[in-house]
Amino acid sequence: MAKKPLGLPRVPPGPQHAFFKGLQDLVTSADDLPLKELGKIVNRSPQVMHRALLGPAIPSLELVKELVKALSELIGANPEEMEIRFRLLRSEALIDQRDRREVPGTSAPHDAAPPGGSGAPPAKNLSADPKTAEGDKHQNTQKETPKSAQADDQRRTFTALLVRLKDASGKTRDQLATDTGVTPSAVEKWLYGERMPTPKSLKKFIHALGAGEADSADLWRLHQDIQVQDD
Structure with a gap:
């Protein structure tokens, strides 16, 4: 069968x-x-x-x-390499899922509001002044969502570039950790996009990866932009 x-x-x-x-x-x-x-x-x-x-x-x-x-x-x-790839894919999927829930009309069918209802929470679940709370909510969303989306995109690009350079170097996570003077766990978090390296660590990591001038410049630019967004 x-x-x-x-x-x-x-x-x-x-x-x-x-x-x-x-x-x-x-x-x-x-x-x-x-x-x-x-x-x-x-x-x-x-x-x-x-x-x-x-x-x-x-x-x-x-x-x-x-x-x-x-x-x-x-x-x-x-x-090890396959895990890195799928952790990145999963992270991007989670971000996309979150973004679709935040933007009306972009959710998958299973996320849609039930027939006959708007899907919005009842007014009694808001603050004492629903209009004020709702207005503040939309105002904050308009200010914060673009910045958050930009930071997410930059982190994904930064992490994807690190993974590509790691694959090209042929080095294992442990070898890169030794060459950079950090723990394997730290390298793992950088490659999974869970944490950003410090400028000092990034300089050593770039050297350990054997990154070219163009890739190095891209990493430094993205790293600086992400730090600004986080601040």
């Missing part, structure tokens, strides 16, 4: 779709393992695996790490 295909991810086009499609492609590369077999590998039920590969809820980081590590070993890929 032929294996039933998973179907398309139940998410909107863009980063969320790219994340789930990437997971599905990884499964396909590993001899297209059935959900039951996948579940056994990571100690999860077939139902959990089905949701993890189709959405719409983005699976936990723990599950993604376990699944990517197991599948990478099955297909002979570098588990």
Whole structure:
């Protein structure tokens, strides 16, 4: 009996779709393992695996790490590099999901308001002066959302460039940590976009990566812009 295909991810086009499609492609590369077999590998039920590969809820980081590590070993890929890639894809998917919830009319169908209702919270859940609270909320959103979106884009670009340079260098996380004089955990956080290196660490890291003049300039520019946004 032929294996039933998973179907398309139940998410909107863009980063969320790219994340789930990437997971599905990884499964396909590993001899297209059935959900039951996948579940056994990571100690999860077939139902959990089905949701993890189709959405719409983005699976936990723990599950993604376990699944990517197991599948990478099955297909002979570098588990460390694959984990970095999928953590980045997951981060971008989460950001896209958040942005779609904040901007009216861009949510996926499963996020839509129920028929006959606007989906807005009742006035009694706002402050004592609903008009004032709502006005302040929209005013703050207009001021803060563009800045937040710009910072997110810059962080993604910075992290993606670090990952590309790491792959090109051929060095492992531990080797880069030794060359930079930091812990492997610190390098991991930089590559996952969870933390920014200090200027001193970035200078050493760029040298350890063997980055060219153009890439080095891009890293320094992005690093400075992100620091300004954070301030």
